[in-house]
Amino acid sequence: MKILVPVKRVPDAETTIKVNPEGNGIVEAGVKWVVNPFCEIAIEEALRIKESGVEAEIVLVTIGTSDSQEQLRTGLAMGADRAILVTADNSDPWVVARVLAKIIEKESPDVVIMGKQAIDDDSNVVGQLLAELIGWPQATFISEFKLEDGNAAATCVREIDGGLETIKVPLPAIITADLRLNEPRYASLPGIMKARKKPLEEIDAGSLGADLTPMLTVKSLTPPAERKGGRMVESVDELISVLQTEAKVL
Amino acid sequence: MGNVLVYAEHAHGKLPKATAVAVTAAKEAAAKMGGGDVILGLFGSDVSGLTDAAGKLGVSKVATLESPALEHHAADVAAAALKAIAEATDCDRVVFASTSKGKDIAPRLAGAMGASIATDVTGINDDGSIERPMYAGNAFATVEMHGDKKVLTVRTTAFEAQADEGSAAVEAVGADISAPANAIQFVSVEETKSDRPVLTEAERVVAGGRGLKSGENFTTVLEPLVDALGAAMGASRAAVDAGYVPNDLQVGQTGKVVAPTLYIAVGISGAIQHLAGMKDSKVIASINKDPEAPIFQISDFGLVADLFEAVPEMTEKVKGL
Numbered sequence: 290m291k292i293l294v295p296v297k298r299v300p301d302a303e304t305t306i307k308v309n310p311e312g313n314g315i316v317e318a319g320v321k322w323v324v325n326p327f328c329e330i331a332i333e334e335a336l337r338i339k340e341s342g343v344e345a346e347i348v349l350v351t352i353g354t355s356d357s358q359e360q361l362r363t364g365l366a367m368g369a370d371r372a373i374l375v376t377a378d379n380s381d382p383w384v385v386a387r388v389l390a391k392i393i394e395k396e397s398p399d400v401v402i403m404g405k406q407a408i409d410d411d412s413n414v415v416g417q418l419l420a421e422l423i424g425w426p427q428a429t430f431i432s433e434f435k436l437e438d439g440n441a442a443a444t445c446v447r448e449i450d451g452g453l454e455t456i457k458v459p460l461p462a463i464i465t466a467d468l469r470l471n472e473p474r475y476a477s478l479p480g481i482m483k484a485r486k487k488p489l490e491e492i493d494a495g496s497l498g499a500d501l502t503p504m505l506t507v508k509s510l511t512p513p514a515e516r517k518g519g520r521m522v523e524s525v526d527e528l529i530s531v532l533q534t535e536a537k538v539l
Numbered sequence: 540m541g542n543v544l545v546y547a548e549h550a551h552g553k554l555p556k557a558t559a560v561a562v563t564a565a566k567e568a569a570a571k572m573g574g575g576d577v578i579l580g581l582f583g584s585d586v587s588g589l590t591d592a593a594g595k596l597g598v599s600k601v602a603t604l605e606s607p608a609l610e611h612h613a614a615d616v617a618a619a620a621l622k623a624i625a626e627a628t629d630c631d632r633v634v635f636a637s638t639s640k641g642k643d644i645a646p647r648l649a650g651a652m653g654a655s656i657a658t659d660v661t662g663i664n665d666d667g668s669i670e671r672p673m674y675a676g677n678a679f680a681t682v683e684m685h686g687d688k689k690v691l692t693v694r695t696t697a698f699e700a701q702a703d704e705g706s707a708a709v710e711a712v713g714a715d716i717s718a719p720a721n722a723i724q725f726v727s728v729e730e731t732k733s734d735r736p737v738l739t740e741a742e743r744v745v746a747g748g749r750g751l752k753s754g755e756n757f758t759t760v761l762e763p764l765v766d767a768l769g770a771a772m773g774a775s776r777a778a779v780d781a782g783y784v785p786n787d788l789q790v791g792q793t794g795k796v797v798a799p800t801l802y803i804a805v806g807i808s809g810a811i812q813h814l815a816g817m818k819d820s821k822v823i824a825s826i827n828k829d830p831e832a833p834i835f836q837i838s839d840f841g842l843v844a845d846l847f848e849a850v851p852e853m854t855e856k857v858k859g860l
C-alpha cells in the first residue's frame with residue numbers, strides 16, 4: 290500500500306515566538322525549524338504500519354520553499370521512502386489543500402496520514418478541507434489506528450470533547466493525527482546517511498494546474514495582551530484570604 | 540449579501556453553551572460582515588426534542604433537516620446537510636463554535652461551499668476582518684477572508700453566550716441527505732462521566748500537572764479541592780500523556796481553551812502550550828514547589844509549596860468557609 294504523509298516546516302515548539310517590529314511576521318533570528326510535531330507523529334504511524342509487516346511505500350510531501358528540504362530529509366532519515374517538495378507559498382490552507390489534491394491525483398495513495406494541526410498557523414483545517422475536495426472520508430484527531438479487512442478499512446479512536454470515539458473508516462481516507470497516537474522516533478545515524486540518497490523530487494506548483502489563489506490574507510500580527518502576574522503569597526491562609534478579599538472569587 | 544447560519548451542535552438531547560456562543564458570534568458576523576439574519580441550522584436523525592430550546596436562542600429562524608444518515612454528525616454528511624440548509628435559507632456565512640465537532644465539520648463545509656475559512660476566531664473587526672491566535676497564542680493575526688462565502692469557527696471564551704429570548708419559527712428544509720458509499724461507521728463512544736461542571740463552561744477550574752505524579756493522586760489529592768470549590772477539573776498535556784487523567788481534560792494549544800473566573804494550576808510548570816488554553820482566565824492562582832516555574836509569571840497569586848501539603852490544607856480550609 291502507498292501511504293502519503295503531508296508535512297510542514299514550522300518553528301520548534303520550544304522556541305519563544307515574538308512578533309517582529311513591523312507586525313508582518315515573526316522574528317526569525319534564533320528560530321529552529323523542525324517538522325511540525327503532529328506531522329512527525331503521522332510519519333511515525335506510517336513507519337509502524339510498514340514495520341507491522343504491511344508492504345508499504347511511504348511518500349512525504351510538503352508545500353513550501355527549498356528550505357523545507359531539510360524537514361523532508363528528517364522524515365526520510367526517520368525511514369520514509371521518498372519525498373516530494375512542491376514549491377509554493379505554504380501558508381494558505383486552501384492553496385495547500387488544492388495542491389495536495391493534485392498530488393493525490395498523481396500518486397494515488399491508499400491512505401493519507403497527516404497532522405491535525407500545524408503549530409505555526411494553528412489552523413486545524415487542511416486535512417478536513419482536502420478530504421472534502423477529493424470526496425474521501427476522514428478520521429480526525431486520532432489516537433489509535435488499526436488496519437482492518439485486508440487493508441480496505443481502518444479502525445480509529447478519535448479524541449473528542451467528551452472522551453473517545455471509535456469509528457471504522459473505509460480506505461482511501463484522510464487520517465489526522467493527535468498527540469497521543471504514538472511517540473515519534475529520532476532519526477538514527479544510519480538513517481540520516483541513507484536519507485541522503487533517497488529520492489527528493491521538486492515540483493513547481495504552477496505545473497500541477499492547481500489554483501494558487503489564497504483565500505486568506507494575514508494583514509498584520511500583534512503580540513498578545515500582556516498578563517500582569519508574579520505576585521507571590523506566603524501561605525495557604527494568605528492565598529485563601531487574597532482570593533476572598535482582593536480577587537473576590539471565593 | 541445573504542444571511543448567517545449557525546451550526547447547532549447537540550448531544551444527549553441538549554444544545555450546549557457553545558451553540559449559544561456561536562449565535563452571539565454570528566450576530567457580530569451579521570453586523571460587521573455584510574448584514575443578514577441569523578439562522579440556526581439544526582439537523583440529526585430526529586431533532587423534534589430540540590426545536591423548542593433552539594427557538595429560544597435569539598435567532599430569526601430555526602432550519603431543520605432530518606435523516607438517519609445524520610445521527611452522529613459525521614463530517615461528510617454534516618457538511619452536506621449544512622450546505623443544503625445554507626442554500627435553502629440564503630446563507631453565505633456559517634459560524635461554528637471551535638469544539639471538536641465544529642473543527643471536524645467546518646473545514647469540510649468550507650470545501651463544499653468554496654468558502655474561505657478561519658478557525659478559532661477571537662474577534663470580528665468593524666471592517667469585516669477577523670482576529671485569531673497563531674503560534675500557541677504568541678501572536679494574534681488580523682485576517683482578511685476573501686470571497687462572498689465564509690466559514691468561521693469561534694473560540695467559546697471570546698464571545699458571550701446568547702441568552703434565551705423569543706421563540707423563532709421552525710422550518711424544515713426539504714433536502715435528501717443519504718450516507719455516501721464510503722461512509723464511516725460508528726463503532727462506540729467512551730464518554731468521560733462526571734458530575735462536575737463542564738470544563739469549558741465552569742466558573743472555576745482546578746488543573747493538575749505532572750507534579751501530581753499519579754492518577755491516584757489526582758483522585759485523592761486534587762479532586763477533593765476540585766469538589767470543595769465546585770470546580771471543573773483540568774490537566775496539562777503531560778498529565779494526560781502519562782495516563783493520570785482522560786484526554787478530554789487537557790487544557791492548552793491543542794486541548795481545550797478555558798477562561799473561568801478562577802483557575803488554579805497545581806503542579807503545572809506553565810509551558811506556552813498550556814498557557815494558550817487558560818491565559819484569559821480572570822484570576823489565576825498557582826501552586827508549585829519550584830519558585831522559578833514560568834506559571835508564576837502569569838499568575839495573579841503564586842504559592843511556592845509542596846502540593847501534597849498545600850492542597851489538602853487548602854481543601855480543608857475552603858470547606859470551612
Ligand SMILES: Cc1cc2nc3c(=O)[nH]c(=O)nc-3n(C[C@H](O)[C@H](O)[C@H](O)COP(=O)(O)OP(=O)(O)OC[C@H]3O[C@@H](n4cnc5c(N)ncnc54)[C@H](O)[C@@H]3O)c2cc1C
Pocket residue numbers: 302326327408747748749750751774775776777778789790791792793794795805806807808809810811812813816826827828829832844845846847
Ligand atoms: C505540539 C505540542 C502541543 C502541546 N499542547 C499542549 C496542550 O494543549 N496543553 C498542555 O498542557 N501542554 C501541551 N504541550 C506540552 C507542553 O509543552 C508541556 O510539556 C506540558 O504543558 C508540561 O506539563 P506539566 O506542566 O504538567 O509538566 P512539567 O513541565 O513537568 O511540570 C511539572 C511541574 O510540577 C511541579 N511539581 C513537581 N512536584 C511538585 C510538588 N510536589 N509540589 C508542587 N509542585 C510540584 C514542578 O516544579 C513542575 O513545575 C504541547 C507540546 C507540544 C510540542
Ligand SMILES: Nc1ncnc2c1ncn2[C@@H]1O[C@H](COP(=O)(O)O)[C@@H](O)[C@H]1O
Pocket residue numbers: 294295296297298325327328350351352353378379380382385403404405406407408410411412413414415416
Ligand atoms: N505547507 C504544507 N505542506 C504539506 N502539508 C501541510 C502544509 N500545511 C499543512 N499541512 C498538513 O496539514 C496539517 C494541518 O495543518 P493546518 O490545517 O495548517 O493546521 C499539517 O499537520 C500537515 O500535515
